[in-house]
Amino acid sequence: MPSPSQEPARSLVVLDFGGQYAQLIARRVRDLGVYCQIKPYWTPVSELAAYQGVIFTGGPGSVYAQDAPLCSPELFQLGVPVLGICYGAQVMAHLLGGKVASTGAPEFGKTQTQFEDASLLFRDVPPSVTWMSHNDAVNQLPQGFSASAHSAQCPVAAMEDPARRLYAVQFHPEVAHTEYGSQMLRNFLYLVCQCEGGWEMGSFAKGEVARLKEQIGDRKVLCGLSGGVDSSVAAMLVHQAIGQNLTCIFVDHGLLRKDEGNLVEQVFRKEFHMNIIRVNAGERFLGKLAGVTDPERKRKIIGEEFIRVFEAEAAKLGKVELLCQGTIYPDVVESGSGQAAVIKSHHNVGGLPEDIGFEGLVEPLRDLFKDEVRRVGLELGIPEELVWRQPFPGPGLAVRVLGEVTPQRVAMLQEADAIFREEMAKAGLDRQTGQYFAVLTGARSVGVMGDGRSYGETIALRAVNTSDFMTADWVQLPYELLGRTSNRIVNEVPGVTRVVYDITSKPPATIEFE
Ligand code: XMP
DSSP, X not given: OOOGGGSGGGOEEEEEOSXXXXXXXXXXXXXXXXXXXXXXXXXXXXXXXXXXXXXXXXXXXXXXSTTOOOOOGGGGGSOOOEEEETXXXXXXXXXXXXXXXXEEEEEEEEXXXXXXXXXXXXXXXXXXXXXXXXXXXXXXXXXXXXXXXXXXXXXXXXXXXXXXXXXXXXXXXXXXXXXXXXXHHHIIIIIISOOOOOOOHHHHHHHHHHHHHHHHTTOOEEEEOOSSHHHHHHHHHHHHHHGGGEEEEEEEOSOSOTTHXXXXXXXXXXXXXXXXXXXXXXXXXXXXXXXXXXXXXXXXXXXXHHHHHHXXXXXXXXXXXXXXXXXXXXXXXXXXXXXXXXXXXXXXXXXXXXXXXXXXXXXXXXXXXXXXXXXXXXXXXXXXXXXXXXXXXXXXXGGTBOSOOOHHHHHHXXXXXXXXXXXXXXXXXXXXXXXXXXXXXXXXXXXEETTEEEEEEEEEEEEEEOSSSSSBEEOOOOHHXXXXXXXXXXXXXXXXXXXXXXXXXXXXXXXXXX
Protein backbone atom coordinates (compact mmCIF):
# COMPACT_ATOMS: atom_id res chain seq x y z
CA MET A 1 0.00 0.00 0.00
CA PRO A 2 1.70 3.23 -1.04
CA SER A 3 1.83 6.08 1.45
CA PRO A 4 -0.13 9.20 0.42
CA SER A 5 2.84 10.97 -1.12
CA GLN A 6 3.73 7.89 -3.17
CA GLU A 7 0.43 7.66 -5.02
CA PRO A 8 0.95 8.23 -8.75
CA ALA A 9 -1.69 11.00 -8.62
CA ARG A 10 0.69 12.94 -6.43
CA SER A 11 3.94 12.03 -8.11
CA LEU A 12 6.01 12.30 -11.24
CA VAL A 13 7.46 9.65 -13.48
CA VAL A 14 10.81 9.88 -15.24
CA LEU A 15 10.70 7.94 -18.50
CA ASP A 16 14.18 6.55 -19.08
CA PHE A 17 15.35 6.65 -22.72
CA GLY A 18 18.79 5.38 -21.76
CA GLY A 19 20.55 8.61 -20.84
CA GLN A 20 22.93 8.68 -17.94
CA TYR A 21 20.84 11.18 -16.02
CA ALA A 22 17.60 9.35 -15.12
CA GLN A 23 18.54 8.93 -11.47
CA LEU A 24 19.83 12.47 -11.22
CA ILE A 25 16.57 13.87 -12.60
CA ALA A 26 14.55 11.77 -10.15
CA ARG A 27 16.65 12.95 -7.23
CA ARG A 28 16.28 16.58 -8.25
CA VAL A 29 12.52 16.18 -8.43
CA ARG A 30 12.42 14.59 -4.99
CA ASP A 31 14.68 17.31 -3.61
CA LEU A 32 12.02 19.74 -4.78
CA GLY A 33 9.47 17.92 -2.65
CA VAL A 34 7.71 15.73 -5.22
CA TYR A 35 7.92 11.94 -5.15
CA CYS A 36 9.18 10.49 -8.40
CA GLN A 37 9.84 7.09 -9.95
CA ILE A 38 11.89 5.93 -12.94
CA LYS A 39 10.29 3.71 -15.58
CA PRO A 40 11.63 2.39 -18.88
CA TYR A 41 10.56 4.21 -22.07
CA TRP A 42 8.43 1.26 -23.17
CA THR A 43 6.13 1.43 -20.12
CA PRO A 44 2.52 1.09 -21.36
CA VAL A 45 0.72 4.42 -21.72
CA SER A 46 -2.12 3.19 -19.52
CA GLU A 47 0.32 2.95 -16.63
CA LEU A 48 1.49 6.52 -17.11
CA ALA A 49 -1.96 8.09 -17.21
CA ALA A 50 -2.24 8.19 -13.42
CA TYR A 51 0.83 10.38 -12.87
CA GLN A 52 0.84 14.12 -12.38
CA GLY A 53 3.56 14.63 -14.93
CA VAL A 54 6.14 12.84 -17.06
CA ILE A 55 9.76 13.78 -17.71
CA PHE A 56 11.62 12.27 -20.68
CA THR A 57 15.34 11.77 -20.09
CA GLY A 58 18.11 12.26 -22.59
CA GLY A 59 19.27 9.24 -24.56
CA PRO A 60 22.07 8.00 -26.70
CA GLY A 61 21.59 8.39 -30.45
CA SER A 62 19.30 9.91 -33.02
CA VAL A 63 15.51 9.58 -33.12
CA TYR A 64 15.90 8.45 -36.74
CA ALA A 65 18.15 5.49 -35.88
CA GLN A 66 16.63 2.11 -36.69
CA ASP A 67 16.35 0.94 -33.11
CA ALA A 68 15.87 4.39 -31.56
CA PRO A 69 14.01 4.18 -28.24
CA LEU A 70 10.62 5.87 -28.66
CA CYS A 71 7.44 5.96 -26.57
CA SER A 72 3.90 5.66 -27.88
CA PRO A 73 2.56 8.95 -29.37
CA GLU A 74 -0.69 8.28 -27.45
CA LEU A 75 1.11 9.50 -24.38
CA PHE A 76 0.65 13.07 -25.63
CA GLN A 77 -3.10 12.64 -25.74
CA LEU A 78 -3.50 11.83 -22.06
CA GLY A 79 -3.52 15.45 -20.98
CA VAL A 80 -0.64 14.67 -18.60
CA PRO A 81 2.08 17.37 -18.70
CA VAL A 82 5.35 16.25 -20.30
CA LEU A 83 8.82 17.75 -20.12
CA GLY A 84 11.29 16.36 -22.68
CA ILE A 85 14.98 16.79 -21.96
CA CYS A 86 17.65 16.65 -24.71
CA TYR A 87 16.98 13.42 -26.64
CA GLY A 88 13.60 13.43 -24.86
CA ALA A 89 12.87 16.82 -26.48
CA GLN A 90 13.69 15.36 -29.88
CA VAL A 91 11.43 12.36 -29.24
CA MET A 92 8.57 14.75 -28.53
CA ALA A 93 9.24 16.79 -31.68
CA HIS A 94 9.62 13.70 -33.86
CA LEU A 95 6.47 11.95 -32.63
CA LEU A 96 4.35 15.08 -32.96
CA GLY A 97 5.31 15.82 -36.55
CA GLY A 98 8.27 18.15 -36.14
CA LYS A 99 11.74 17.57 -37.56
CA VAL A 100 15.09 16.93 -35.95
CA ALA A 101 18.42 17.41 -37.68
CA SER A 102 22.09 17.91 -37.05
CA THR A 103 22.74 21.56 -36.28
CA GLY A 104 26.08 21.33 -38.11
CA ALA A 105 27.77 22.65 -34.99
CA PRO A 106 27.39 20.30 -32.05
CA GLU A 107 27.13 21.99 -28.67
CA PHE A 108 28.81 20.43 -25.67
CA GLY A 109 29.15 22.33 -22.45
CA LYS A 110 28.14 25.70 -21.12
CA THR A 111 26.06 27.77 -23.51
CA GLN A 112 24.61 31.25 -23.08
CA THR A 113 20.85 30.94 -23.56
CA GLN A 114 17.90 33.38 -23.84
CA PHE A 115 14.39 32.51 -22.63
CA GLU A 116 10.93 33.78 -23.56
CA ASP A 117 9.52 35.73 -20.62
CA ALA A 118 6.00 34.49 -21.19
CA SER A 119 6.88 30.80 -20.70
CA LEU A 120 5.70 29.25 -17.44
CA LEU A 121 8.71 26.95 -17.55
CA PHE A 122 11.08 29.91 -17.52
CA ARG A 123 9.29 32.06 -14.96
CA ASP A 124 11.97 33.98 -12.99
CA VAL A 125 14.75 32.71 -15.25
CA PRO A 126 16.97 35.47 -16.70
CA PRO A 127 19.28 34.93 -19.72
CA SER A 128 21.88 32.54 -18.35
CA VAL A 129 24.16 29.57 -18.92
CA THR A 130 22.71 26.14 -19.73
CA TRP A 131 24.49 22.82 -20.17
CA MET A 132 24.20 21.41 -23.69
CA SER A 133 25.28 18.02 -24.96
CA HIS A 134 23.95 17.32 -28.45
CA ASN A 135 24.63 16.86 -32.15
CA ASP A 136 20.99 17.02 -33.29
CA ALA A 137 18.29 19.53 -32.39
CA VAL A 138 14.72 20.36 -33.38
CA ASN A 139 14.77 22.30 -36.63
CA GLN A 140 11.09 22.25 -37.47
CA LEU A 141 8.53 22.73 -34.71
CA PRO A 142 5.55 20.39 -34.44
CA GLN A 143 2.17 22.00 -34.98
CA GLY A 144 0.98 24.05 -32.00
CA PHE A 145 4.51 24.59 -30.63
CA SER A 146 6.59 27.73 -30.42
CA ALA A 147 10.29 28.14 -29.58
CA SER A 148 10.74 29.37 -26.02
CA ALA A 149 14.54 29.59 -25.77
CA HIS A 150 17.48 29.92 -28.10
CA SER A 151 21.26 29.92 -28.05
CA ALA A 152 23.77 30.98 -30.72
CA GLN A 153 23.90 27.51 -32.30
CA CYS A 154 20.43 26.34 -31.44
CA PRO A 155 17.35 28.32 -32.50
CA VAL A 156 15.10 25.84 -30.68
CA ALA A 157 16.87 25.44 -27.33
CA ALA A 158 13.37 24.94 -25.89
CA MET A 159 9.86 24.59 -27.31
CA GLU A 160 6.40 24.39 -25.83
CA ASP A 161 2.72 23.97 -26.46
CA PRO A 162 1.27 25.34 -23.21
CA ALA A 163 -2.31 24.50 -24.21
CA ARG A 164 -1.40 20.79 -24.20
CA ARG A 165 1.10 21.28 -21.34
CA LEU A 166 3.95 19.89 -23.44
CA TYR A 167 7.42 21.34 -22.85
CA ALA A 168 10.85 20.41 -24.13
CA VAL A 169 14.38 21.64 -23.56
CA GLN A 170 17.47 20.79 -25.57
CA PHE A 171 19.76 21.41 -22.59
CA HIS A 172 19.99 19.60 -19.24
CA PRO A 173 18.18 21.44 -16.41
CA GLU A 174 19.06 18.63 -13.97
CA VAL A 175 22.83 19.25 -13.93
CA ALA A 176 24.42 21.85 -11.68
CA HIS A 177 26.02 23.66 -14.66
CA THR A 178 22.61 24.89 -15.84
CA GLU A 179 22.35 27.99 -13.71
CA TYR A 180 18.60 28.13 -13.20
CA GLY A 181 17.97 24.41 -13.84
CA SER A 182 16.43 23.84 -10.46
CA GLN A 183 14.10 26.83 -10.93
CA MET A 184 12.96 25.41 -14.29
CA LEU A 185 12.23 22.01 -12.77
CA ARG A 186 10.40 23.70 -9.91
CA ASN A 187 8.31 25.66 -12.44
CA PHE A 188 7.47 22.46 -14.27
CA LEU A 189 6.45 20.67 -11.08
CA TYR A 190 4.54 23.43 -9.35
CA LEU A 191 3.30 25.74 -12.15
CA VAL A 192 2.76 23.29 -15.01
CA CYS A 193 1.93 20.02 -13.21
CA GLN A 194 0.49 21.80 -10.16
CA CYS A 195 2.06 19.38 -7.72
CA GLU A 196 1.42 19.90 -4.04
CA GLY A 197 4.88 18.90 -2.81
CA GLY A 198 5.32 17.57 0.71
CA TRP A 199 7.65 14.67 -0.07
CA GLU A 200 10.26 14.83 2.64
CA MET A 201 12.02 12.35 4.82
CA GLY A 202 10.26 13.12 8.09
CA SER A 203 6.90 12.33 6.59
CA PHE A 204 8.32 9.34 4.72
CA ALA A 205 9.57 7.80 7.97
CA LYS A 206 6.24 8.32 9.72
CA GLY A 207 4.21 6.95 6.82
CA GLU A 208 6.55 4.01 6.36
CA VAL A 209 6.41 2.97 10.02
CA ALA A 210 2.61 2.95 9.80
CA ARG A 211 2.73 0.99 6.54
CA LEU A 212 5.16 -1.56 8.02
CA LYS A 213 2.92 -2.07 11.04
CA GLU A 214 0.11 -2.98 8.73
CA GLN A 215 2.23 -5.16 6.41
CA ILE A 216 3.87 -7.12 9.22
CA GLY A 217 1.08 -7.36 11.78
CA ASP A 218 2.17 -9.64 14.61
CA ARG A 219 4.56 -11.70 12.51
CA LYS A 220 8.23 -11.95 13.45
CA VAL A 221 10.98 -10.39 11.35
CA LEU A 222 14.67 -11.19 11.06
CA CYS A 223 17.25 -8.72 9.80
CA GLY A 224 20.92 -9.17 8.94
CA LEU A 225 22.58 -6.11 10.37
CA SER A 226 26.00 -5.21 8.98
CA GLY A 227 26.36 -1.74 10.44
CA GLY A 228 26.16 -0.32 6.92
CA VAL A 229 23.77 2.58 6.48
CA ASP A 230 21.14 0.68 4.48
CA SER A 231 20.67 -2.26 6.81
CA SER A 232 20.84 0.04 9.85
CA VAL A 233 18.11 2.37 8.63
CA ALA A 234 15.93 -0.50 7.41
CA ALA A 235 16.22 -2.20 10.78
CA MET A 236 15.42 1.02 12.65
CA LEU A 237 12.24 1.60 10.66
CA VAL A 238 11.09 -1.96 11.28
CA HIS A 239 12.05 -1.67 14.93
CA GLN A 240 9.92 1.43 15.31
CA ALA A 241 7.02 -0.42 13.72
CA ILE A 242 7.15 -3.73 15.58
CA GLY A 243 9.63 -3.35 18.46
CA GLN A 244 10.76 -6.64 19.95
CA ASN A 245 9.23 -8.72 17.18
CA LEU A 246 12.30 -7.77 15.17
CA THR A 247 15.49 -9.71 15.77
CA CYS A 248 18.75 -8.60 14.17
CA ILE A 249 21.66 -10.89 13.56
CA PHE A 250 24.99 -9.15 13.35
CA VAL A 251 27.63 -11.50 12.02
CA ASP A 252 30.99 -10.11 13.05
CA HIS A 253 33.36 -11.91 10.71
CA GLY A 254 36.41 -10.38 12.35
CA LEU A 255 37.13 -8.43 9.17
CA LEU A 256 35.53 -5.14 10.16
CA ARG A 257 37.37 -1.89 10.66
CA LYS A 258 38.86 -1.10 14.06
CA ASP A 259 36.19 -0.74 16.78
CA GLU A 260 33.37 -1.02 14.27
CA GLY A 261 31.73 -4.13 15.70
CA ASN A 262 31.54 -2.52 19.13
CA LEU A 263 30.06 0.66 17.74
CA VAL A 264 27.28 -1.21 15.96
CA GLU A 265 26.47 -3.20 19.07
CA GLN A 266 26.61 -0.14 21.32
CA VAL A 267 24.26 1.88 19.14
CA PHE A 268 21.62 -0.71 18.41
CA ARG A 269 21.59 -2.70 21.63
CA LYS A 270 22.35 -0.07 24.25
CA GLU A 271 20.88 3.08 22.75
CA PHE A 272 17.96 1.74 20.77
CA HIS A 273 17.29 -1.44 22.80
CA MET A 274 17.02 -3.56 19.73
CA ASN A 275 16.94 -7.27 19.93
CA ILE A 276 20.36 -7.98 18.48
CA ILE A 277 22.42 -11.13 18.37
CA ARG A 278 26.09 -10.49 17.75
CA VAL A 279 27.90 -13.57 16.51
CA ASN A 280 31.63 -13.25 17.05
CA ALA A 281 32.74 -15.52 14.28
CA GLY A 282 36.16 -14.00 13.62
CA GLU A 283 38.10 -17.16 14.46
CA ARG A 284 35.82 -19.29 12.35
CA PHE A 285 36.20 -17.03 9.29
CA LEU A 286 39.94 -16.57 9.69
CA GLY A 287 40.33 -20.33 10.15
CA LYS A 288 38.64 -20.93 6.80
CA LEU A 289 40.78 -18.26 5.16
CA ALA A 290 44.10 -19.69 6.37
CA GLY A 291 46.46 -20.19 3.45
CA VAL A 292 44.04 -18.72 0.88
CA THR A 293 45.43 -15.95 -1.34
CA ASP A 294 43.16 -15.97 -4.40
CA PRO A 295 40.72 -13.01 -4.19
CA GLU A 296 37.77 -14.88 -5.66
CA ARG A 297 38.30 -17.82 -3.32
CA LYS A 298 38.34 -15.43 -0.38
CA ARG A 299 35.06 -13.86 -1.44
CA LYS A 300 33.46 -17.24 -1.96
CA ILE A 301 34.58 -18.61 1.39
CA ILE A 302 33.34 -15.54 3.25
CA GLY A 303 30.04 -15.47 1.35
CA GLU A 304 29.32 -19.13 2.08
CA GLU A 305 30.42 -18.93 5.67
CA PHE A 306 28.28 -15.85 6.23
CA ILE A 307 25.17 -17.69 5.05
CA ARG A 308 26.01 -20.72 7.18
CA VAL A 309 26.48 -18.65 10.34
CA PHE A 310 23.33 -16.65 9.66
CA GLU A 311 21.24 -19.76 9.01
CA ALA A 312 22.51 -21.48 12.14
CA GLU A 313 21.57 -18.47 14.27
CA ALA A 314 18.22 -18.06 12.57
CA ALA A 315 17.41 -21.72 13.18
CA LYS A 316 17.86 -21.18 16.93
CA LEU A 317 15.10 -18.57 16.91
CA GLY A 318 12.27 -20.89 15.96
CA LYS A 319 9.60 -19.61 13.61
CA VAL A 320 10.35 -16.26 11.96
CA GLU A 321 8.10 -15.35 9.04
CA LEU A 322 9.75 -12.39 7.35
CA LEU A 323 13.21 -11.24 6.33
CA CYS A 324 14.08 -7.53 6.33
CA GLN A 325 16.54 -6.29 3.71
CA GLY A 326 18.09 -2.91 3.05
CA THR A 327 17.45 -2.89 -0.73
CA ILE A 328 17.48 0.70 -2.02
CA TYR A 329 16.03 2.27 -5.17
CA PRO A 330 19.17 2.14 -7.36
CA ASP A 331 19.34 -1.65 -6.70
CA VAL A 332 15.73 -1.96 -7.84
CA VAL A 333 16.23 0.16 -10.95
CA GLU A 334 19.46 -1.57 -11.88
CA SER A 335 18.14 -5.09 -11.52
CA GLY A 336 14.94 -4.12 -13.33
CA SER A 337 16.69 -2.83 -16.43
CA GLY A 338 19.32 -5.51 -16.36
CA GLN A 339 22.06 -2.91 -16.68
CA ALA A 340 25.14 -3.03 -14.48
CA ALA A 341 24.26 -6.53 -13.34
CA VAL A 342 27.48 -8.06 -14.55
CA ILE A 343 29.85 -5.52 -13.06
CA LYS A 344 28.20 -5.74 -9.69
CA SER A 345 27.55 -9.47 -9.51
CA HIS A 346 30.53 -10.05 -7.23
CA HIS A 347 29.16 -7.55 -4.75
CA ASN A 348 26.51 -9.89 -3.46
CA VAL A 349 28.89 -11.26 -0.89
CA GLY A 350 27.40 -10.72 2.51
CA GLY A 351 23.89 -11.03 1.09
CA LEU A 352 21.49 -13.87 1.62
CA PRO A 353 20.07 -16.28 -0.93
CA GLU A 354 16.46 -15.72 -1.94
CA ASP A 355 15.31 -19.21 -0.97
CA ILE A 356 16.36 -19.00 2.65
CA GLY A 357 12.86 -20.01 3.63
CA PHE A 358 10.86 -16.96 4.66
CA GLU A 359 7.25 -16.17 3.85
CA GLY A 360 8.25 -12.85 2.42
CA LEU A 361 10.54 -9.85 2.40
CA VAL A 362 10.31 -6.52 4.16
CA GLU A 363 12.16 -3.83 2.21
CA PRO A 364 11.37 -0.42 3.68
CA LEU A 365 13.96 1.47 1.59
CA ARG A 366 13.01 0.18 -1.86
CA ASP A 367 11.88 3.64 -2.96
CA LEU A 368 14.79 5.68 -1.62
CA PHE A 369 18.07 6.94 -2.97
CA LYS A 370 21.17 6.73 -0.80
CA ASP A 371 21.09 10.37 0.26
CA GLU A 372 17.43 9.96 1.23
CA VAL A 373 18.29 6.86 3.27
CA ARG A 374 20.87 8.95 5.11
CA ARG A 375 18.31 11.68 5.82
CA VAL A 376 15.83 9.10 7.17
CA GLY A 377 18.63 7.69 9.32
CA LEU A 378 19.26 11.10 10.84
CA GLU A 379 15.51 11.65 11.34
CA LEU A 380 15.42 8.38 13.28
CA GLY A 381 18.29 9.48 15.50
CA ILE A 382 20.97 7.11 14.21
CA PRO A 383 24.38 8.66 15.03
CA GLU A 384 26.10 10.54 12.21
CA GLU A 385 29.06 8.20 12.46
CA LEU A 386 26.92 5.34 11.19
CA VAL A 387 24.73 7.36 8.85
CA TRP A 388 27.76 8.77 7.06
CA ARG A 389 29.67 5.50 7.10
CA GLN A 390 31.41 5.02 3.79
CA PRO A 391 30.61 1.98 1.68
CA PHE A 392 32.38 -1.10 2.97
CA PRO A 393 32.64 -4.35 1.02
CA GLY A 394 30.76 -7.35 2.41
CA PRO A 395 33.94 -9.46 2.63
CA GLY A 396 35.43 -6.63 4.66
CA LEU A 397 39.15 -6.24 5.15
CA ALA A 398 39.81 -9.64 3.56
CA VAL A 399 39.83 -7.93 0.16
CA ARG A 400 42.14 -5.21 1.47
CA VAL A 401 44.66 -7.62 2.95
CA LEU A 402 46.29 -8.79 -0.25
CA GLY A 403 47.77 -12.25 -0.01
CA GLU A 404 47.05 -14.39 3.04
CA VAL A 405 44.59 -13.07 5.61
CA THR A 406 46.09 -13.74 9.04
CA PRO A 407 44.92 -12.26 12.36
CA GLN A 408 48.20 -10.29 12.60
CA ARG A 409 47.88 -8.82 9.13
CA VAL A 410 44.22 -7.89 9.70
CA ALA A 411 45.20 -6.15 12.95
CA MET A 412 48.01 -4.29 11.18
CA LEU A 413 45.62 -3.04 8.50
CA GLN A 414 42.99 -2.07 11.09
CA GLU A 415 45.52 0.17 12.82
CA ALA A 416 46.77 1.81 9.64
CA ASP A 417 43.22 2.35 8.38
CA ALA A 418 42.12 3.87 11.68
CA ILE A 419 45.00 6.37 11.50
CA PHE A 420 44.06 7.34 7.95
CA ARG A 421 40.40 7.81 8.91
CA GLU A 422 41.35 9.87 11.92
CA GLU A 423 43.56 12.17 9.86
CA MET A 424 40.89 12.54 7.17
CA ALA A 425 38.37 13.56 9.82
CA LYS A 426 40.79 16.01 11.42
CA ALA A 427 41.37 17.62 8.03
CA GLY A 428 37.59 17.87 7.56
CA LEU A 429 37.73 15.76 4.40
CA ASP A 430 35.88 12.68 5.64
CA ARG A 431 32.40 13.72 4.49
CA GLN A 432 33.34 15.13 1.14
CA THR A 433 35.38 12.13 0.01
CA GLY A 434 33.39 9.27 -1.48
CA GLN A 435 35.47 6.39 -0.18
CA TYR A 436 38.92 6.19 1.38
CA PHE A 437 40.80 3.37 3.04
CA ALA A 438 44.13 1.67 3.58
CA VAL A 439 45.27 -1.56 1.92
CA LEU A 440 47.92 -3.98 3.06
CA THR A 441 49.55 -4.62 -0.29
CA GLY A 442 51.69 -7.63 0.46
CA ALA A 443 54.66 -5.89 -1.16
CA ARG A 444 57.62 -6.09 1.19
CA SER A 445 60.45 -3.65 1.11
CA VAL A 446 63.57 -2.65 2.92
CA GLY A 447 63.57 0.22 5.36
CA VAL A 448 65.83 1.80 7.96
CA MET A 449 64.55 2.08 11.48
CA GLY A 450 66.92 3.59 14.00
CA ASP A 451 70.30 2.07 13.25
CA GLY A 452 69.05 -1.14 11.77
CA ARG A 453 67.64 -2.31 8.50
CA SER A 454 64.08 -3.54 8.48
CA TYR A 455 62.09 -5.52 5.99
CA GLY A 456 58.43 -4.79 6.31
CA GLU A 457 55.01 -4.43 4.74
CA THR A 458 53.75 -1.69 2.42
CA ILE A 459 50.48 0.11 3.08
CA ALA A 460 48.68 1.79 0.17
CA LEU A 461 46.25 4.63 0.84
CA ARG A 462 43.34 5.07 -1.55
CA ALA A 463 40.78 7.88 -1.75
CA VAL A 464 38.22 8.25 -4.54
CA ASN A 465 35.27 10.37 -5.47
CA THR A 466 32.48 8.76 -7.41
CA SER A 467 28.83 9.34 -8.13
CA ASP A 468 27.81 5.76 -8.89
CA PHE A 469 30.80 3.54 -8.02
CA MET A 470 30.96 2.44 -11.67
CA THR A 471 33.60 5.08 -12.37
CA ALA A 472 35.73 6.94 -9.85
CA ASP A 473 38.46 9.58 -9.74
CA TRP A 474 41.36 9.45 -7.33
CA VAL A 475 41.32 12.40 -4.96
CA GLN A 476 44.13 14.94 -4.82
CA LEU A 477 44.53 14.86 -1.05
CA PRO A 478 46.75 17.60 0.45
CA TYR A 479 50.41 16.62 0.75
CA GLU A 480 50.46 17.61 4.43
CA LEU A 481 47.67 15.18 5.19
CA LEU A 482 49.38 12.38 3.26
CA GLY A 483 52.67 13.18 4.95
CA ARG A 484 51.18 13.17 8.44
CA THR A 485 49.31 9.94 7.80
CA SER A 486 52.37 8.20 6.40
CA ASN A 487 54.49 9.34 9.33
CA ARG A 488 52.03 8.12 11.87
CA ILE A 489 51.52 4.75 10.19
CA VAL A 490 55.22 3.86 9.99
CA ASN A 491 55.74 5.03 13.56
CA GLU A 492 52.65 3.57 15.16
CA VAL A 493 52.09 0.32 13.28
CA PRO A 494 54.87 -2.20 13.85
CA GLY A 495 55.83 -4.09 10.72
CA VAL A 496 54.96 -1.34 8.24
CA THR A 497 57.98 0.29 6.63
CA ARG A 498 56.50 2.07 3.63
CA VAL A 499 53.32 3.98 2.70
CA VAL A 500 52.28 4.77 -0.89
CA TYR A 501 49.33 6.68 -2.34
CA ASP A 502 47.24 5.18 -5.16
CA ILE A 503 46.74 7.62 -8.05
CA THR A 504 44.68 5.45 -10.41
CA SER A 505 41.11 6.15 -11.41
CA LYS A 506 38.37 3.63 -12.21
CA PRO A 507 38.56 2.54 -14.99
CA PRO A 508 41.11 1.15 -15.58
CA ALA A 509 41.59 0.22 -11.90
CA THR A 510 38.75 -0.80 -9.61
CA ILE A 511 38.12 0.98 -6.32
CA GLU A 512 39.16 -2.00 -4.23
CA PHE A 513 42.46 -3.75 -4.91
CA GLU A 514 40.89 -7.22 -5.08
P1 XMP B 1 35.10 -1.97 -7.18
O1 XMP B 1 36.30 -2.48 -6.44
O2 XMP B 1 34.40 -3.04 -7.97
O3 XMP B 1 34.07 -1.49 -6.06
O4 XMP B 1 35.42 -0.76 -8.01
C1 XMP B 1 32.94 -0.69 -6.27
C2 XMP B 1 32.25 -0.48 -4.94
O5 XMP B 1 31.75 -1.71 -4.43
C3 XMP B 1 32.35 -2.03 -3.18
N1 XMP B 1 32.65 -3.47 -3.19
C4 XMP B 1 31.92 -4.41 -2.59
N2 XMP B 1 30.78 -4.34 -1.85
N3 XMP B 1 30.79 -6.69 -1.56
C5 XMP B 1 30.24 -5.47 -1.34
O6 XMP B 1 29.22 -5.39 -0.64
C6 XMP B 1 31.92 -6.87 -2.31
O7 XMP B 1 32.39 -7.98 -2.51
C7 XMP B 1 32.51 -5.66 -2.84
N4 XMP B 1 33.61 -5.43 -3.62
C8 XMP B 1 33.66 -4.08 -3.81
C9 XMP B 1 33.60 -1.18 -3.12
O8 XMP B 1 33.99 -0.94 -1.77
C10 XMP B 1 33.17 0.05 -3.86
O9 XMP B 1 32.39 0.88 -3.02
